[in-house]
Amino acid sequence: MPSETPNLDARGRGAADEAEEERQEALSPQEAKSARTRRAICEAATRSLVEFGYRETSVLRVQSMAGVSRGALTHQYPTKIDMMGAVAEHLMDAVRRTRAPRTQARPEPGDPDFVAWHFRSAWGRLFHTAEGRALSEIFAAMRTDEALQERIAPMIADWDERIDRWFLSRLSSPEGDGAVRELVRLFRAVARGLSSEGAADRARLEAEHERLIERLATLIASQLQPRSAAADDTPPKHE
C-alpha cells in the first residue's frame, strides 16, 4: 500500500491522505475523521521532532501535543515505527507542495547566478524549514534504529533520488552526471549537518548557516553549468 510515488505529481496512495482532507469531495465521514486525526498526529510529531528531536519524541508527547487520545493514536499507528513512517511520508508530501518564496525569482540560464541559485533555493525549500528539519531528524535517527531504517530507508532513497534528478534536469558538469550527483550529495551532507546543529544563540546560528550555504553554493557553482545552454527554454516540468 505505501508504494513509492513513481513520479513528481502522480501521488501514490498513502501519502495523499492529508491532501484529500481539504477537498472534501466524496469522503465518507469515517475517512474524513481518520484523516483529520492522522493529520493532527503528523503535524504534532513534526513540531515535536523539530523541538525535541527523534528520541525525545515519544508517543505520549505526540498524543498530548496533537490533542488526541492514546487509543486514537494507537488505532491509527499501532507502533511508533508505523507513526514515524507516516510522518515521514507526510513531511515529504508537505515539502513537495511548498512553493518557492517570491523573494528571489529564478534567474535565466544565462545569469551568472543561475547555478548557485538552485542550491540556495533547495536549502530554503527543502532544509531550512520545519518540515525539512524534522525530516533530517528522522534521517539521522536511522543510523542507530534498525527498525526505523528498514521502514523508511526506501523512502529516503527515493526522496534523495528525486532531489538528484531535480538538479540533474537543470545543471550539468563537464565531468558528467556522476560529478553533479556527487556535488548534490555533498550539498545534502552539509544541509543535514547544519540541521543537527544547536546553539544558545539561535539567530546567530541561522545567519552563519546562511553564509555557509552561500559559500558552498558559489563553490559548487564553479564546477557546474546550466544544462544544454541551447534548449533550456523549455522549463522542466517540476510540479
Add this chain to the structure above:
Amino acid sequence: MPSETPNLDARGRGAADEAEEERQEALSPQEAKSARTRRAICEAATRSLVEFGYRETSVLRVQSMAGVSRGALTHQYPTKIDMMGAVAEHLMDAVRRTRAPRTQARPEPGDPDFVAWHFRSAWGRLFHTAEGRALSEIFAAMRTDEALQERIAPMIADWDERIDRWFLSRLSSPEGDGAVRELVRLFRAVARGLSSEGAADRARLEAEHERLIERLATLIASQLQPRSAAADDTPPKHE
C-alpha cells in the same frame, strides 16, 4: 615538535586523568583504581555512542559494557551529564594524542596536493575514527539537550577553535582568515553530517564518504594556499 596532530598540549585539569594512568609513578592505589574505573567507563561509553547513539547510551548500558557496578559509575559520575562531559574530555584527549598514519606522508608546501592533504588528513584523524564519531554524536545531541549543551558547549567551542587554528597556521586565503575559517567550518559541517549517516551497506557508505571528502578537499583546495606563499609572507611562526 613535528606535530601532525592538532596540537596545543596545554591541557586543563580533568582531561589529564587518563594520561596519568599510564605513568603510574606517584599514584596511590586508590587513585589508580579510580583512574582505571573512569577509563573503563569512558571507553565503554565511546563504544556505546558509536554503536547506539547518544540517546540509547544509558548509564545502565555503559555500566554493563564497562563491567563496573552501578555504584562505581555513580560514584565517579553522579549524573549522566557528568559522565558525558568526562567522556567528551576523554575523547578529545584521545583524538589529540593519535598520530597520523604513515600511509600518506605530509607533502611539502610546494606540492599541489598540499592544501587538500590537510582536509583528507583531518577527516581521517578527527572524524573517521571511533572517537571522532562518538564526539559527533555528543555534538548532535546538544541540539535538544539543554543541560548537555550547557556542560560541553565551551569544550566544543574550544575544540573547534583549536581545529581552526591548526588549519590557519598552515593555510591562507587571498580573502583573508575569515574565508579560511568559513571553509573549515564547511568542512566540519560535512564531516559531522556524514558521521550521522547510516545505511545497511556499511562498506559502500564508507567508500562513498571517502569520495565525497576527496571531492570536497579538492574543491576547497582551489580556494586556499599554503600559509607562507608569496602572496602572504607571514613567517610560519608555528611552534
Add this chain to the structure above:
DNA sequence: ATAAAAAAACAGAACGATCTGTTTGTCGAG
C-alpha cells in the same frame, strides 16, 4: 426500508520494561 450485525474510530486503564537518580551497606587502605 429497517433492524441486526459487523467494522471502524476512539477512550482509557494497565503492563512490563527501562531510565535516571538516591540511599544504604560493605570493605580495604591509610
Add this chain to the structure above:
DNA sequence: CTCGACAAACAGATCGTTCTGTTTTTTTAT
C-alpha cells in the same frame, strides 16, 4: 577509626505496547 571506592537495592517517572470497553458508521439480512 575514618574515608574513599564500590556494591546493590530502591524510588519515581516514562517508555512503547497491549488490552478491554464504548461510540459511531457501514454493511447486511430480512
